Amino acid sequence: MVHITINGKVIKATEGEMLLSVIRRHGIEIPALCHHEAIEPTGNCRLCMVEITREEWDGWKKHVTSCLYPVEEGLIVSTHTPDVIEIRKTILDLQLANCPDSEVIQKMAEEYGIYKTSYEVVPEGDNCIMCYACTRICEVLGRSAISAVGRGHRKEIAPPFGAEPPDCIGCLACAQICPTDVIPWTDRDNTRTIWDRKFELISCKECGRQTIAREFADYLIEKRNIPREYFEICDNCKRSELARKMGEIVARAQEVAI
Amino acid sequence: MKFRFEVNPSLCTGCRTCELACAFAHAQNQKPGRSRIYPLAYEPDKYVPVACLQCDDAACVKSCMFDALKRNEVTGAVELDRERCIKCMACVAACPFGCALLDDVQDEIVKCDLCGGNPACATFCPTKALAYKKI
Ligand code: SF4
Ligand code: SF4
Ligand code: FES
Numbered sequence: 319m320v321h322i323t324i325n326g327k328v329i330k331a332t333e334g335e336m337l338l339s340v341i342r343r344h345g346i347e348i349p350a351l352c353h354h355e356a357i358e359p360t361g362n363c364r365l366c367m368v369e370i371t372r373e374e375w376d377g378w379k380k381h382v383t384s385c386l387y388p389v390e391e392g393l394i395v396s397t398h399t400p401d402v403i404e405i406r407k408t409i410l411d412l413q414l415a416n417c418p419d420s421e422v423i424q425k426m427a428e429e430y431g432i433y434k435t436s437y438e439v440v441p442e443g444d445n446c447i448m449c450y451a452c453t454r455i456c457e458v459l460g461r462s463a464i465s466a467v468g469r470g471h472r473k474e475i476a477p478p479f480g481a482e483p484p485d486c487i488g489c490l491a492c493a494q495i496c497p498t499d500v501i502p503w504t505d506r507d508n509t510r511t512i513w514d515r516k517f518e519l520i521s522c523k524e525c526g527r528q529t530i531a532r533e534f535a536d537y538l539i540e541k542r543n544i545p546r547e548y549f550e551i552c553d554n555c556k557r558s559e560l561a562r563k564m565g566e567i568v569a570r571a572q573e574v575a576i
Numbered sequence: 577m578k579f580r581f582e583v584n585p586s587l588c589t590g591c592r593t594c595e596l597a598c599a600f601a602h603a604q605n606q607k608p609g610r611s612r613i614y615p616l617a618y619e620p621d622k623y624v625p626v627a628c629l630q631c632d633d634a635a636c637v638k639s640c641m642f643d644a645l646k647r648n649e650v651t652g653a654v655e656l657d658r659e660r661c662i663k664c665m666a667c668v669a670a671c672p673f674g675c676a677l678l679d680d681v682q683d684e685i686v687k688c689d690l691c692g693g694n695p696a697c698a699t700f701c702p703t704k705a706l707a708y709k710k711i
Contacts, residue, residue, distance in 0.1 A: 339659075355659035356642040455662065459641045491641075494662045520669070530669045538666055542638040548672045556674030557614055560626050565618025568586045 322393040337384035338366050341397060348397050349406060349426045351413075351497040352449035353385040357458060361386040362449040363413075363497075365426075367405050369396045381405065403430070411435050417445040420498040445500045446475060452492035452501060460541070461485045464492060464513065475501075477513050488517030488531030522552035529553075579652065580711045581690060581698070583625055587705035590615050590623030594697035594706060601696035602686070610679035612688040613697050613706075625705060627697070628675035628688035630654055636687065639670035645687075653690035661685055 320333055324341060331340045338353055351363040361383040370387070371379035371394045381402065384395075396402065410427040415437035417423050423445075427433070448466070452475055456463050463485035467476045477483030488510050493501040503512035510517040510531050519528040520535060535549040551559070595611040602609030613627040634654050637645045644660035645667060647653070663685060667676040676687040688695075690708070698706040 354662070355657070356644065356662055455642075489664050489666070491662055491664050494664065530665050534664075534666070535669060538639050538641075538670065541641075544635050544638055544670055545672075548635055549669050551674075553668050553671065553674035553677045556672060557616060557626050558674075560673045561614075561616035561618045561624050564583075564585045564624040564626065565622060568618075568622075568624065571586060 320389055320391040320393075322389050322391075322395060324395045325397055331389040333389070335389050337368065337370075337382075337387045337389055337393075337395065340389055341368070341384060341395070346397055348384070349410075349429070350385060351422075351426075351447060352451055354451055354455070354495055356495070357451060357454040359383075359385040360450055360454070363447060364409050365406060367402055367409075369399050369402050370394065371396075406430055407432060412437060413447060415439050416443055417447060417498055418443060420445040420500075422498050423447075440471075444474070445498045447498055448473065448475075449497065450475075451495045451497060455491045455495045459487075459489065459491055461487060461537075463487075482515040483513050486513055486515055487533040487537050488512060488515070489534040489537075520549060522555055523550045524555035524558075525552060527552045527554070578711050579693070580709055581627075581630065581652075581695060582707045582709055583627065584705050584707070585624040587703045588615060588623045588625050589703055589705075590617065590621070591702065593700050593702060594625055597696040597700040601691050604682055607681060609682055610677070610686050612675075612686055625697075625701075626673070626675070628654070628671075629673060630688070630690070635670040635672055636667035636676045639666040641666065644685075648689075648692075651690045651693040653688065653692075655689045656685055656687060658684060 320331055322329055322331055329344060341348060348366055350366040352360055364383060366384045367381050368384045369379050370382055372392055407430050410430055410432055413423050414427050414435035418439050453465050463483040464475055464477050466473055468474055493503050508519045508521050508528055510519050517531040517533055520532050521528055529552050538544055539546050592615050594613045595615055598611040598613050599608035613625055615623045615625050617623050630653055637654055642660050644657045645654050648655050679686045695708050698708045
């Protein structure tokens with residue numbers, strides 16, 4: 319257990335925890351785009367910047383990305399100093415030029431009083447902020463189906479050789495985690511399309527409702543040793559099935575009692 | 577001290593109080609959550625309360641590739657860590673009893689967390705079909 323001060327308040331935190339998690343846990347709102355607990359922090363978006371100092375630093379202070387900064391005893395943190403706010407404004411202004419159509423960024427920028435970027439808007443911008451959350455979550459899953467390709471301003475996230483990614487299993491983890499919601503996908507009837515690949519969605523054996531992608535289920539069955547039949551029926555029908563079984567037990571018990 | 581959530585289905589009258597208690601116990605932003613307990617009819621007018629069994633070798637825990645589902649050793653409940661969940665729906669598809677599902681109002685995965693050790697459904701069940709007991 320360590321003690322840190324956030325905006326004048328002494329707070330207990332667990333050693334090794336990142337500052338951002340502690341800040342958020344205490345209800346202090348600071349913007350962050352690339353952070354997600356399921357992936358290792360990368361410090362790519364820079365929005366979670368805060369100011370830190372220590373008693374013995376004699377007034378000296380520095381700015382750090384809180385998602386990457388582990389708490390340490392005696393740390394003094396300020397989340398909303400004029401300098402920090404200025405840094406965030408600059409980043410949001412730039413991101414707004416980079417992602418003119420992203421609602422998430424528009425909303426964040428508005429909260430910091432920016433309604434229009436003061437920079438020139440990137441032509442053919444695609445709202446991707448290159449935070450790598452998508453490639454990292456795919457890595458956590460053990461697939462690494464997509465990665466960054468190209469260089470400089472042409473760099474983008476894509477499957478290998480721009481073709482259908484052979485290692486993709488259609489789980490949508492990348493699309494779900496993307497902070498600016500730029501990875502397109504569709505579910506139509508029992509077909510899911512993502513990264514130009516098509517996946518069969520499992521249809522419930524009882525009611526026909528679609529659940530997850532068949533390849534995703536196969537991966538879980540193999541990797542995590544889960545019985546295949548669990549995936550054949552949707553959650554609704556499985557609950558009804560359990561109710562029916564419990565009902566049978568009740569009926570049998572009542573018969574015995576009579 | 578260990579506790580166990582007990583269901584006595586023959587006492588259930590289908591009054592749906594548990595469902596209401598659960599929804600309010602899991603309210604967020606002034607909106608009730610989706611109930612994690614389901615009083616279901618197995619025959620017309622005959623009900624049983626279906627809820628997560630907090631399985632020992634839980635399929636939901638195994639299916640989560642992001643470690644968002646973990647056992648709370650004190651209460652025995654498998655709990656969801658919202659910050660780690662990416663809503664891939666693996667747990668929803670894997671639970672053999674359909675007791676992990678998506679709440680589309682709150683936009684999150686819901687499953688019974690035994691209310692952190694004081695389940696509201698058991699407190700409010702008028703017939704004591706649900707109970708949380710010391711073992
Ligand atoms: S959600 Fe399903 S698999 Fe997970 S503990 Fe509950 S009953 Fe078991
Ligand atoms: S939906 Fe969330 S809790 Fe369920 S398996 Fe996916 S990441 Fe884990
Ligand atoms: S959340 Fe810390 S740099 Fe993006």
